[in-house]
Amino acid sequence: MAKEQTTLLHIAKALGTSIGTVHRALHDNPGVSPETKARVLEMAKNLGYRPNLAARFLSSKRTLRVSINTLKGTTSFWDEVRAGIREEAASHPLENVELEFRTYPRIGEGEVEAFQAALSEKVNGILVFPSSAQALRPWIRRAARARIPVVCVATDAPESSRQGLVSIDTLVSGSIAADLMGRFLLGRKGAIAVTVSDMAITEHAGKYDAFESTMRSLYPHLRVLKPIEDHGTEIEAFGRFRKLLEECRDLVGAYVTTEVSIPVLQAARHAKALAGLTIITTDLFPDLVPEIRSGAVAATIYQRPRAQGEMAFRVLRKFMVEGGNTPDELALAPHLVMRGNLDFFLRRQSRESIKESSDPLPASTEELATDFV
Numbered sequence: 001m002a003k004e005q006t007t008l009l010h011i012a013k014a015l016g017t018s019i020g021t022v023h024r025a026l027h028d029n030p031g032v033s034p035e036t037k038a039r040v041l042e043m044a045k046n047l048g049y050r051p052n053l054a055a056r057f058l059s060s061k062r063t064l065r066v067s068i069n070t071l072k073g074t075t076s077f078w079d080e081v082r083a084g085i086r087e088e089a090a091s092h093p094l095e096n097v098e099l100e101f102r103t104y105p106r107i108g109e110g111e112v113e114a115f116q117a118a119l120s121e122k123v124n125g126i127l128v129f130p131s132s133a134q135a136l137r138p139w140i141r142r143a144a145r146a147r148i149p150v151v152c153v154a155t156d157a158p159e160s161s162r163q164g165l166v167s168i169d170t171l172v173s174g175s176i177a178a179d180l181m182g183r184f185l186l187g188r189k190g191a192i193a194v195t196v197s198d199m200a201i202t203e204h205a206g207k208y209d210a211f212e213s214t215m216r217s218l219y220p221h222l223r224v225l226k227p228i229e230d231h232g233t234e235i236e237a238f239g240r241f242r243k244l245l246e247e248c249r250d251l252v253g254a255y256v257t258t259e260v261s262i263p264v265l266q267a268a269r270h271a272k273a274l275a276g277l278t279i280i281t282t283d284l285f286p287d288l289v290p291e292i293r294s295g296a297v298a299a300t301i302y303q304r305p306r307a308q309g310e311m312a313f314r315v316l317r318k319f320m321v322e323g324g325n326t327p328d329e330l331a332l333a334p335h336l337v338m339r340g341n342l343d344f345f346l347r348r349q350s351r352e353s354i355k356e357s358s359d360p361l362p363a364s365t366e367e368l369a370t371d372f373v
Contacts, residue, residue, distance in 0.1 A: 006049040009091060014043050063096040064320055066313070067118035069111060069128040070153070072103045072371075074234060075259040075285040077305050078129075081153060083352075084309025085127065086367075092317070100368040107131040107197055107232040110372030115139045117370070119148070125320045126150045127312050130157035131201055131232075149319035151328075153312040154303075155203035162327070163319050166312040168303040169331040170203055174210025176336060177255050177280045180299055182219035184278045190252035192224045193244055197232040197258050207257040222252070230260055238263035245271040253278040262287050265296060284337055284345055292342050302335040302345065306352060 008026070012019045017036075025032045025040035032040075068085055070078050082101065089097050102117060104110030111128075112135050118126050119142065126143060130136045130152055137160040140150050144161035151164035181192060194211055196204035204227075212224045228244065230237035237260045245251060245267065254277060256264050261281040268274040274296060281288060281300040291297040315328050337345050 006044075006047040007092065008049075010047055011040065011043050011049060014047065015039060062124075063098055064125070064317070065098045065100065065121070065123040066316065066320075067100045067102055067114075067121070067123045067126045069102045069104070069114045069118065069126060071107065071129055071131070071232070072105055073259060074232070075283065075287070077259045077283050077285065077303070078103075080305035081309040081312075084306035084311075085313045086309075087306075088310040088313040088317075098368065100370070102370045102372060104372045107201070108135070112136060112139065114370075114372045115143075117372075119143060119146070123148065125316045127153055127316055128157075129154050130160075131155070131198065133157040133160065133200065133202065136160065149316060151312050151316040151319070153308055154305075155201050158202065163324075164312070164315040164328040164330075166308050166315060166330045167203060167332070168308070168334050170206030171210045173282075173301050173303070173334045174207040174212075174257075175214045176334070177207075177257075177299075177301055178211045178214035179218065180336075181253050181255060181278060181280055182215060182222060184298055185219070185222060185252055188252055189221050190223075190250040191248050192222055193228060193241070193248070193251060193254040194224060195228045195230055195237060195241065195254065195256045195258065195260070195264060197260070198229050199227055204257055211255055211257075230258075230263075232258065232260060234260060234263045238267045242267040242271060245273050251277065254280070256281045259283050259285070261297070261300075262291075265291055284349070289342070289346065292337070292339055295339070299336060299338045302337050304332055304335060307332060 008019050008022045012022045021032060021036065022040050025037040026044065068082060070081060072078065086099065089099055100123065102114035104114055108131055111132060115126070115128065115136060116139065119139065125148060128150060136157055140157055140160040140162050143150050149163040151166065152162050153166050155167060156165050192215065194208050196208055199205045199208070208227050215222055215224050225248070228240045230240055241264045254264060259282060265274065265279065268277055278298050279296065281297050282303060284300055284302050288297065288300060292300060311330055315330065
């Protein structure tokens with residue numbers, strides 16, 4: 001595992017002083033005593049701090065302007081992604097950072113316009129959820145020609161010249177869900193439904209392919225149906241799953257690959273079919289908690305949205321400050337949440353939320369929020 005790069009925050013914590021003092025000492029600014037400067041320099045050396053790249057950026061007095069182009073979302077998933085981005089941006093408080101949040105209401109609606117707006121504003125970098133990779137591909141290439149690095153978060157836009165990708169490992173997610181489903185349904189035969197937003201989204205297609213392949217290999221007595229595409233809307237998710245329940249009388253399980261799981265549960269209840277179904281969902285949000293506690297949801301695959309946001313900004317920052325042409329791809333291992341470890345994850349989410357609310361945005365970090373409807 002690569003060693004974490006030492007920052008000014010690490011030096012400040014080690015010395016029990018402020019980041020501002022460390023910054024002034026390292027850059028020979030006035031207001032720092034010779035003794036303090038010596039201590040800071042010694043600690044920086046001991047911790048292996050590399051000031052050259054940071055100093056090069058700081059001395060330029062530039063402001064990093066970053067556009068974060070994401071869905072509004074129907075649950076807390078995208079809120080968590082954006083919270084992770086804010087936290088990572090705030091971990092470098094001496095840099096002038098402007099976060100420009102451009103959100104679009106639904107998959108395929110407004111994301112091209114949001115990307116165009118970011119380019120017209122001449123931002124330094126773009127974090128994007130490319131739900132319509134084909135439509136965004138020429139715009140991402142245009143950004144690359146303008147030397148504006150683009151990092152995809154949660155799903156990919158292949159062959160687009162994007163500089164980075166941070167997502168969950170879809171092979172692991174789909175395979176875990178399939179193996180769990182098969183074990184829960186030992187001794188039973190029937191059909192398994194898989195809901196996705198859109199098979200054009202690489203993340204969703206990857207999960208479905210991994211799920212179907214694992215089920216076919218390990219549990220051939222259970223057949224996986226063609227994916228249900230709900231396009232990220234609750235009404236469509238409810239209607240399509242309700243229709244499936246009417247048409248498929250031997251349905252025994254469902255794997256929901258996206259955050260739109262509550263409508264699937266509601267449709268099963270409406271059809272009085274919930275008791276006979278094993279349901280595996282994705283992510284963890286307040287409305288899903290009682291469903292896990294009651295056993296209506298057997299398990300959920302937690303995609304670590306806050307970590308995705310943090311690491312996506314970290315990757316983007318590296319390209320903005322250091323440059324480079326080699327794409328950086330990170331696939332995070334998902335976490336499995338069930339009744340037994342549910343409270344552990346809820347406590348951790350609570351601690352993260354408290355930390356976020358107690359850490360004010362640094363004065364050097366500004367935000368602009370724009371909705372693309």
